[in-house]
Amino acid sequence: MHEPITDRKEFYQVLTRNIRIRILLVSIIPMMLTLGILCRQFHLAYSEKISAHIGELVLKHTQNIDTFLKEKLGNIRYLARQLSITEPDMAQQFLTSQLSELKDEYGDVFTDLGLVDSDGIQFAYEGPFRLVNADYSEAAWFLKSMDSPYYISDVFAGLRGHPHFILAVKLSAQGRTYILRSTINFTTFNSLVENVQIGRTGTAFIVNAQGQLQTHPRSGTKEIVPSFIADPTIFKDEHTLILKHKNDKGNTCLYALTLFKTVDWRMVFRQDAGDALRDMWNAELFTLIIFLVGCTAIVSVSFTLSKNLVKRIARADRKNEAMNQQVVESGKLASIGRLAAGIAHEINNPVAIMVEEAGWMSDLLEEEAGMTPDGRSEFNRAIAQITTQGRRCKDITHKLLSFARKSDATEADIDINETIREIVELTAQMARYNNVTISTRLAPDLPFIRFSPSELQQVILNLTNNAIDAMGKDGGTVEIVTGVKTQDDNWIEIKVDDNGPGIPAQYLDRIFDPFFTTKAVGKGTGLGLSICYGIIQKMGGTIEVESHVGQGTRFLIRLPVNVRQTTKPSTSDTTNNL
């Protein structure tokens, strides 16, 4: 009638899984998509912002340095225009006075001033080194300065042996070409670049067109200049360039490059990508943690929720099943009742005729002469026997009829004791066959109770049948006791006690569950007690079980006296004199 338990289990498992998958799908996927899109947008926006920031910073510093160089170059060019005398002593005086003025004005920016003739001989010099008559004819800066109106050299050690760079301006006087040169204090210049620091790893430096360092990068870092920086094509038309580069160690660095206007150098800013985007990574990590925590929560909720939901569904299904079963059972009982009533009626008539005919024979026998006394007494005995057996038939049919009368499911005021008596009479035969004695101890004057007779029959029948089944072939006793408890509330108590094997403790809390059975497969539906439970609960009563293995089991039913105590309907005595 219902699917096997294994199919059911599988069905619930599939149901659980489906619910779980749906919960996960509708919650995690949108969350993942939203987070993914947000993170990506944030990532792009943040990276762009950082790039723009670095680019701006580098550009500003490049402009500063450009301005610095242009200004210093402007100073030297101004001096070159002022210089009209090329006589060595006069020139020396000019340089001395001008350097001191420059130092007054700019501090320690200009280290020295020198005038070199077209042969590369520095015939006048003012500065801390002894470089008068130094020969620069072979120096790269000298050769380059001779080709253009002014020139800024790369940083080099030169004759003095420590890094410096030269601003050189070509001038003509009295038909000859001279070079006015000045050395810029390297430390002052370096500090302009060294100050550009961002984060832990951000550092700025200047390289020349060959990619050689022109400044000391931030103290403590050893700068390896990637070769691409020297490549002039990477700039294309742009002035500022921001790019990412992965070095040999696998670290990705962010580079910002800018070309100087005054000199063929590049400003380079370099920062570890991780360092530059640290805040972003932190925010993204935090988001990821929240996401994972959320996912864990969703997963655990999906598990518990689906499990609970399916448990409830299963419980409702079982309840439903039990209710259906109860309807079927009571329907069965009712049709058995109707059948029994029909049979009883059909049998009553012939039995009545038989009994009457026997009576007629007895009447006739009274006047019959010529019989031996023995024969007569034997006839009388036989007739009496027919009458007795007729009466026995009547007893049986009347029990059946009485049972049938109560298989009606409509509620009525019923006498519990009477119902119990009838059940006991009906099951007595089966009980005897199983060596079971059913006894009753019924309290007199039980109040009538409003109950469906067939349902009460079902409950008592189920309990007694269970008890008989449990005792097996060894037999035992079943006692049904009724009583009234009036102290707290008005309760009618029905106890069904047996001295059977008892129920193991681990089963006790499950015996009222639908489909729970300890009987062999095919012997029990596991619904009997659950139906009892349902009926009693519907009537506002309780059913409890108490059992000790080896001693026996007691089912205690308590029913509220829910109607005012009705007096027994007056029945004429004759009804009971069957």
Add this chain to the structure above:
Amino acid sequence: MKGTPLPHTRLLIVDDEQSFVDVLTNRLSRRGIDVVKAYSGAQALQALRQNIFDVMVLDLKMEDMDGIEVLKIVRKMAPDLPVIILTGHGSRTAAEDGMTLGAFDYLTKPCELKELMEKISLARQAKNKQNGETNK
């Protein structure tokens, strides 16, 4: 002769079980009761129209007419005729229906003859008493 003597009691017995009616008639006649048999409701009503009875014994379940129907008509035709319902159907409700319709008493089959005789006797006495009252 056995049982309570009921001389000159005119009894109408109605049942579609002919054998039952026959044997009961034999036994009751033997005890001095004047019995008229009816094997159906129609016959019973016919007999009622022709004769006057002291007591009526009526089956509830019959082929042609339901006993309850017969009882209703009888109550109209002869309101003072006591009717004893004798039914094979142990259904108390049917018998109780009969009682509410004014049946004197009821018995279920199979019954002891002694019991039936007692009820007939009681019914007869009740009728006499009633008649006595009305005659006054």
